[in-house]
Amino acid sequence: xxxxxxxxxxxxxxxANYVEALARLGYEVRGYGARGEAEAAFSQRLPELVIIxxxxxDEPEGGFELCRSLRAKSPTLPIIFLTARDSDFDVISGLRxxxxxxxxKDVSLHQLAARISALFRRMxxxxxxxxxxxxxxxxxxxxxxxxxxxxxxxxxxxxxxTEFWMVHTLVRFPGHVKNRDQLMRDAQVVVDDATIxxxxxxxxxxxxxxxxxxxxxxxVHGAGYRWKP
Amino acid sequence: xxxRLKLLLVALSTLALPWAGWQFxxxxxxxxxxxxxxxxxxxxxxxxxxxxxxDVVWPAVPVLYLHRLAxxxxxxxxxxxxxxxxxxxxxxxxxQDAQKLRVLLGENTGGxxxxxxxxxxxxxxxxxxxxxxxxxxxxxxxxARGADTRRYLLASAAPGAFEAHAEAADSAxxxxxxxxxxxxxxGYRVELRIPDAPRPDRIGIAAFDAAAPGPDRPEPRALLAYxxxxxxxxxxxxxxxxxxxxxxxxxxxxxxxxxxxxxxxxSRETDGWxxxxxxxxxxxxxxxxxxxxxxxxxxxxxxxxxxxxxxxxATSWRAGETRGEVVLTAAVPLRTEGEVRGALVLEQAxxxxxxxxxxALFGLAGATLAALVVxxxxxxxxxxxxxxxxxxxxxxAERAVRTSGRLHGPMPLADAEDELGDLARSFGxxxxxxxxxxxxxxxxxxxxxxxxxxxxxxxxxxxxxxxHQALPADARAYAARARxxxxxxxxxxxxxxxxxxxxxxxxxxxxxxxxxxxxxxxxAEGYRALADGRELRVRxxxxxxxxxxxxxxxxxxxxxxxxNARSFAPxxxxxxxxxxxxxxxxxxxxxxxxPLLPVTMQDRLFDSLVSVRGAVARNAxxxxxxxxxxxxxxxxxxxxxxxxxxxxxxxxRGVEFGLRLSGMPRRRLSEVRTDA
Numbered sequence: 065x066x067x068x069x070x071x072x073x074x075x076x077x078x079x080a081n082y083v084e085a086l087a088r089l090g091y092e093v094r095g096y097g098a099r100g101e102a103e104a105a106f107s108q109r110l111p112e113l114v115i116i117x118x119x120x121x122d123e124p125e126g127g128f129e130l131c132r133s134l135r136a137k138s139p140t141l142p143i144i145f146l147t148a149r150d151s152d153f154d155v156i157s158g159l160r161x162x163x164x165x166x167x168x169k170d171v172s173l174h175q176l177a178a179r180i181s182a183l184f185r186r187m188x189x190x191x192x193x194x195x196x197x198x199x200x201x202x203x204x205x206x207x208x209x210x211x212x213x214x215x216x217x218x219x220x221x222x223x224x225x226t227e228f229w230m231v232h233t234l235v236r237f238p239g240h241v242k243n244r245d246q247l248m249r250d251a252q253v254v255v256d257d258a259t260i261x262x263x264x265x266x267x268x269x270x271x272x273x274x275x276x277x278x279x280x281x282x283x284v285h286g287a288g289y290r291w292k293p
Numbered sequence: 294x295x296x297r298l299k300l301l302l303v304a305l306s307t308l309a310l311p312w313a314g315w316q317f318x319x320x321x322x323x324x325x326x327x328x329x330x331x332x333x334x335x336x337x338x339x340x341x342x343x344x345x346x347x348d349v350v351w352p353a354v355p356v357l358y359l360h361r362l363a364x365x366x367x368x369x370x371x372x373x374x375x376x377x378x379x380x381x382x383x384x385x386x387x388x389q390d391a392q393k394l395r396v397l398l399g400e401n402t403g404g405x406x407x408x409x410x411x412x413x414x415x416x417x418x419x420x421x422x423x424x425x426x427x428x429x430x431x432x433x434x435x436x437a438r439g440a441d442t443r444r445y446l447l448a449s450a451a452p453g454a455f456e457a458h459a460e461a462a463d464s465a466x467x468x469x470x471x472x473x474x475x476x477x478x479x480g481y482r483v484e485l486r487i488p489d490a491p492r493p494d495r496i497g498i499a500a501f502d503a504a505a506p507g508p509d510r511p512e513p514r515a516l517l518a519y520x521x522x523x524x525x526x527x528x529x530x531x532x533x534x535x536x537x538x539x540x541x542x543x544x545x546x547x548x549x550x551x552x553x554x555x556x557x558x559x560s561r562e563t564d565g566w567x568x569x570x571x572x573x574x575x576x577x578x579x580x581x582x583x584x585x586x587x588x589x590x591x592x593x594x595x596x597x598x599x600x601x602x603x604x605x606x607a608t609s610w611r612a613g614e615t616r617g618e619v620v621l622t623a624a625v626p627l628r629t630e631g632e633v634r635g636a637l638v639l640e641q642a643x644x645x646x647x648x649x650x651x652x653a654l655f656g657l658a659g660a661t662l663a664a665l666v667v668x669x670x671x672x673x674x675x676x677x678x679x680x681x682x683x684x685x686x687x688x689x690a691e692r693a694v695r696t697s698g699r700l701h702g703p704m705p706l707a708d709a710e711d712e713l714g715d716l717a718r719s720f721g722x723x724x725x726x727x728x729x730x731x732x733x734x735x736x737x738x739x740x741x742x743x744x745x746x747x748x749x750x751x752x753x754x755x756x757x758x759x760x761h762q763a764l765p766a767d768a769r770a771y772a773a774r775a776r777x778x779x780x781x782x783x784x785x786x787x788x789x790x791x792x793x794x795x796x797x798x799x800x801x802x803x804x805x806x807x808x809x810x811x812x813x814x815x816x817a818e819g820y821r822a823l824a825d826g827r828e829l830r831v832r833x834x835x836x837x838x839x840x841x842x843x844x845x846x847x848x849x850x851x852x853x854x855x856x857n858a859r860s861f862a863p864x865x866x867x868x869x870x871x872x873x874x875x876x877x878x879x880x881x882x883x884x885x886x887x888p889l890l891p892v893t894m895q896d897r898l899f900d901s902l903v904s905v906r907g908a909v910a911r912n913a914x915x916x917x918x919x920x921x922x923x924x925x926x927x928x929x930x931x932x933x934x935x936x937x938x939x940x941x942x943x944x945x946r947g948v949e950f951g952l953r954l955s956g957m958p959r960r961r962l963s964e965v966r967t968d969a
Contacts (some may be wrong), residue, residue, distance in 0.1 A: 075747055075750075075751070077398075077751045077755070078750050078751050079746070081751070081754035081755055081757070081758050082754060085754070085758050085761070088758075088761055107594060148743065148746040148747060148750070169746060169750045170746065170749060170750055170753055170783060172753070173754060173755055173757040173758070174757070179555055256359075256362070260633060261845050283845070284815055284842065285811070285812040285813055285844055285848045286813040287815055287818070289950055
């Protein structure tokens with residue numbers, strides 16, 4: 065059965081493009097142009113994944129509101145934020161809305177598709193018990209690759225898909241320096257260096273929130289980042 | 294010329310005050326002097342009238358003055374005992390040579406004494422008894438008393454005592470006169486004693502020179518002597534501290550009374566330099582009085598006296614005996630029955646600086662000077678304050694210009710109520726406008742980019758979809774070109790919003806301690822790969838530099854500087870990267886060979902959206918340079934309390950960019966936000 069995806073985007077042309085592209089990939093896609101419309105539909109039937117545009121029409125905070133109400137209905141529903149402004153990334157992260165990922169609007173459809181499939185895979189993995197060979201343990205860090213779940217000293221660290229893939233890349237070869245290009249490739253995003261830097265900053269912040277003494281991510285200026293062995 | 298200097302020059306105009314004061318003082322001084330002269334003249338006039346009323350016998354002119362002799366006289370023919378009076382000898386020679394015979398007549402308790410000096414180079418010596426005496430050199434003396442006249446022939450063949458016999462006549466006057474005769478090469482001298490009783494009232498004397506014969510009948514002249522009685526009555530009339538003298542028509546002293554004495558009050562004070570100045574400038578020029586008036590002389594040969602004797606009163610000032618004393622003289626004619634018989638000379642001594650004795654006027658001078666100084670100081674202070682305020686305004690304006698209209702805090706003087714306040718407010722408005730416009734320009738790029746994002750997303754997503762459609766081969770080519778265009782558009786949009794992103798990143802940058810040397814070294818390693826054939830020289834200190842700042846931002850700034858250097862250095866050129874620590878800050882320099890910076894641009898390079906790349910050829914497909922890189926560098930420098938500079942190297946080898954960093958301020962623990 066095809067998965068159902070909902071897209072909430074007020075710009076009709078972009079919405080149409082996304083709906084058609086995702087439909088081509090085999091998903092069952094519905095598009096909504098406004099928050100009220102979307103909430104009415106969700107109250108009847110929840111989709112399996114929601115993509116939300118932050119600035120919805122007249123409400124600049126409309127996307128956040130929608131996310132909150134969705135989370136109230138289902139804590140595990142995968143939510144992806146789309147935004148035209150990079151500044152929103154920090155806002156989203158700070159708000160801890162529990163979004164599974166946030167992407168810039170100029171992300172290619174190919175990358176968006178990769179995200180979506182990853183998220184569905186994760187949902188599947190979360191339903192199954194943990195497979196031992198899919199866990200990478202490194203000191204206090206434990207990565208469950210299928211579930212895309214990271215724990216530090218046993219405490220769950222809520223990372224988005226992008227962030228998870230970055231940490232995964234770093235931890236796979238601890239001590240190796242990964243430059244920004246590599247991180248970008250593995251995270252399946254094409255962004256500029258400054259965005260990578262802010263992603264890493266947000267990753268650090270999330271780890272520090274769990275453990276104030278966290279300093280496992282080393283910045284090697286001019287080269288990239290590495291996970292301290 | 295600065296405002297202060299101009300105000301000082303204006304203040305100099307208040308010098309008119311002391312100048313006016315000085316003129317006033319001079320005028321007052323002159324008036325005071327004139328007043329004194331008038332007063333003394335009036336006194337003298339009154340005195341003259343009172344004196345003329347007293348009985349004074351005015352002999353007919355010409356007279357023979359009878360001097361008062363102080364000591365006993367030795368009749369020896371030598372003029373030693375006559376020395377003080379020699380100057381007053383009367384010339385009684387013949388009309389063509391009056392100086393030939395000079396006569397002095399004196400009186401003391403012993404009687405009358407006569408000294409006659411004759412200038413006669415050719416001597417014909419003969420005794421008086423000699424019958425040839427009348428043709429030889431001799432003196433003829435006539436004594437007269439009332440109607441009684443007697444003549445004596447004075448002659449001597451040799452020096453020494455002689456006797457003069459009167460010509461035969463019956464008379465009460467003495468028969469014989471004893472005298473002494475002396476002579477030298479230029480003439481002869483006769484000293485004679487004339488007994489007091491009976492006292493002659495007229496005496497005449499004439500000299501007969503054998504070489505130039507002429508009449509020898511002298512006209513007797515009346516005797517004029519110092520009149521003690523007149524002096525007493527004068528003494529009763531003369532005012533205090535003044536001296537009066539009465540002279541006859543030939544300026545011979547008849548009587549005198551009183552004493553010149555300056556008022557005792559302040560004679561010994563020294564006036565100091567100010568007094569000297571005033572004396573020299575105001576008093577001295579006026580002291581034109583005749584010196585002959587000084588002292589006690591039997592004859593006062595002074596211009597004032599002659600003027601008075603001609604009928605016109607005269608006044609004069611002269612310097613007194615002591616320093617600081619001046620004497621005022623008033624000479625008035627003495628008339629009886631309308632005729633001028635003599636003159637009265639009244640003198641008064643004063644302090645030289647009557648003005649200074651007037652304390653009030655001196656105080657006025659001091660007050661004027663004080664007022665001048667005070668007003669000068671006030672004007673200077675006001676000028677200084679004015680110029681200070683204007684300079685404050687100017688400095689604020691220059692600061693605002695430098696920061697493109699962004700001022701920290703309000704414009705100074707904005708709340709002043711005068712014209713400067715108006716000016717400041719106008720400046721404030723002007724800078725607000727400039728600031729708003731600059732702000733608009735800066736945000737234009739990010740606003741535009743923000744707006745462009747949505748249509749760009751439409752284009753890209755549409756192209757993505759297009760890729761999955763079945764297209765003929767040529768259509769694919771167009772789709773590919775469209776995608777290329779969209780990519781470039783995307784880069785431009787990203788570049789435009791970069792400034793905004795950087796500012797946000799800088800605003801939220803968190804500082805940490807890191808090793809600056811390691812950071813620069815790491816970056817340098819990365820740049821080696823990018824140098825692309827150009828020589829890369831790296832100079833780093835051996836020791837690590839501990840630095841408190843935002844490392845990723847510093848690295849970004851370095852990236853921009855390197856990127857800049859690489860763009861401008863020619864393919865065979867060099868790029869130099871150096872790090873040095875100096876006192877409290879670290880200095881990173883990136884230099885490259887290549888074209889120099891235009892001088893006008895050097896200050897503006899670090900402003901937003903400034904690009905000098907027009908001259909450098911741009912490769913096809915490259916994004917246009919928006920001039921934001923150096924702006925980022927400057928923002929990073931300012932965040933770290935440092936500065937960014939650009940200059941052409943002194944020897945013209947190339948361009949050097951400097952980044953000076955002092956380190957971000959450490960935030961207090963209470964300021965650190967914890968994400969709740």
